[in-house]
Amino acid sequence: MVLDPGLSFGTGQHPTTSFCLKEVARCVKKGTPGSFLDIGTGSGILAIAAAKLNYQPVHAFDFDAEAVRIARENAKNNHVKIGLSRGDVTRPPRRPGRRYDLVCANLISTLLVAERERIIARLNQGGTLVLAGILKTEFHTVQAAYEAAGLVLGRSEARKEWQSGAFQFTKSDPRTAKKD
DSSP states (O other), X not given: OOOOOTTSSOOSOSHHHHHHHHHHHHHHHTSSOOOEEEESOXXXXXXXXXXXXXXXXXXXXXXXXXXXXXHHHHHHHTTOOOEEEEOOTTSSOSSOSOOEEEEEEEOOHHHHHHTHHHHHTTEEEEEEEEEEEEEHHHHHHHHHHHHHTTEEXXXXXXXXXXXXXXXXXXXXXXXXXXXX
């Protein structure tokens, strides 16, 4: 992978990015790669890795226009097709039209908690949600918020002062459960 992060985040060296990359690869081993969304793409490293591992489609967005420009250039240099756009995780509809099999959100914990509904709304039933960018001291708050929404922590990794986790829905997706 050829990567120039410019002023954006994402070289693969940070513990949270590293965990996300491992999860992208691990999900491929489970079977045919599915669809992929990278929320807060930075340099585009996660989306590029997903595209190289044959996830389809691959979409990514970032709030920072410069990050989107750099991610587009990195995707071009890696000869992969990624749907890249400028977007704000606080603005998409709570019920987006498209859902993904694997969603990575490498963001600060306060944003992950505040925008939990919008992030979860992008996940397919049976999919994996990877949350990263979280300080160890704040991970329990993020975990509790997502578990309260019907997800369960499947894997977690703590390195240095950071902790990341991969979540799935419990037995059934609460968004599709019948209400009495």
